[in-house]
Amino acid sequence: MILNKMPAFNKVSIGAAAVLTLVFTSQSVIAKLERRMSIEVDANTVRFAIADVNNNTDKVYRYLDYGSLDAGFYNDLAASDNRFFSSCMFKKAQNLFQKLRTRQEHFKAIKVRAIATDTFREAHNAEELVQKIRRTTGIDIRILSLEEEDRMDFFSALNATDNSEAPVVWDIGKERFQLIIADPEVGPFAHKGEFGSVxxxxxxxxxxxxxxAKLSGSLSPISTEELDAAISFAKYLARRTPSIIRRELKKEKVQITAIGSVFQESIAVDVTMNGKLLNKGILKKYIQEQLQTTNKTNDLSLSNAILVLGFMEELDIKRLNISDHNSTLGMLEFPILWH
Structure with a gap:
């Protein structure tokens, strides 16, 4: 029987093969990349992100830029008696989007997608503002319907859970909150409430x-009785959570991921001091420190801590993780926006 002689490989030939493989792989990845810019018009801010994204898989290869600009759309609309954006808001918005256009050109982003949600849906002259921004900057803002916003929220939120077996996403914003699950039988499901931080x-x-309510710095001092009443009201809001979500929260391997402005811009900054893990002990300690301080307290962070604590006690949430991921970053990978 004749045995075929195996070819002899030395370190040099193996190294050369590895380099060639790496070069061809890198070229293959780079060939599929496109530079995208996502813009999200929030209540009072405009957030943006720029990244190189694999056009075939819609997965981010590398992030290049991320930030936000103060806008004040919600405040401007709230000050209006007829739900119209003011002429000053029109000028400010056009200047903001001109800055974003400059940023797009600086990073050479070839595709741009901009979205707006509830504040623009409520404004009677939002479409007129969208047209002016399109004419002056070339950036086209898409006003999402509630259903489109829900689909993007599901996608973005569940992308933040690191493929957990039992993912639950908790999102609290300025005007509303939502708890989102990915049930294997019914698919994505969200419970929404009309109470947020404001x-x-x-x-x-x-x-x-x-x-x-509008008096700044008026929440503290707060008495023990007032604190108990506040926590009780937060528990009342949490009590409406449907059983399908409660079942997910009770699972042994549940992973609760917190997103949204309350967690990412308030709790993470003032309560956990940029830490990602949050539990009831941390919240209680922060609240007591705020009640006992002689210095001026942060009304909004104290109120947010009370709101979150009430929910965690009512739903028996022992711990959660605050994610850096948000819907602006999620937009970069949301296929419907790009194809």
Missing amino acids: NFMEYLKEVVQNKP
Whole structure:
């Protein structure tokens, strides 16, 4: 029987083969990349992100830029009696998007997608503003319907869970909150509530403390009785959570991921001091420190901590992780926007 002689490989030939493989692989990846810029018009800010994305898989290869600009769309609309953006808002918006256009050109992003949601849906002259921005900057803002916004929220939120077996996403913004799950039988499911950080704090001031809601710095000092009433109201809001989500929260391997402005811009900054892990002990310690301080407290962060603590106690949430991921980054990988 004749045996075929195996070819002899030395370190040099193996190294050369590895280099060639790496070169061809890198060229293959780079050939599929396109530079994208996502722009999300939020209530009072405009967030943006730029990344190189694999056009075949819609997965980010590398992030290049991320940031936000103060806009004030919600405040401008709230000050209007007829739900129209003011002429000053028109000028400010055009200047903001001109800055974004400059940023796009600097990074040479070849595709740009801009979206707006509830604030623009409510404004009677939002389409007129969209047209002006399109004419002056070339950036086309797409006003999402509620259904389109939900689909993007599902995609973006569940992308933040690191493929957990039992993912639950908890999102709290300025005006509303939502709990999102990916049930294997019914698919993505969301429970939404109309209370967020702003109206919860207004409730505490107006109803619990009987103070003018718009008065800055008026939440503290807060008595023990007022704190108990505030936590009770947060528990009441959480009590409406449907059983399908409660079942997910009770699973042994549940992973709760927190996103949204309350967690990412308030709790993570003032309560956990940029830490990602949050539990009830951390919240209680922060609240007590705020109640006992003689310095001026951060009304919004204190109110947010009370809101989150009430939910965690009512739903028996022991811990959660605050994610860096948000919908602006999620937009970069959302196929419907790009294809």
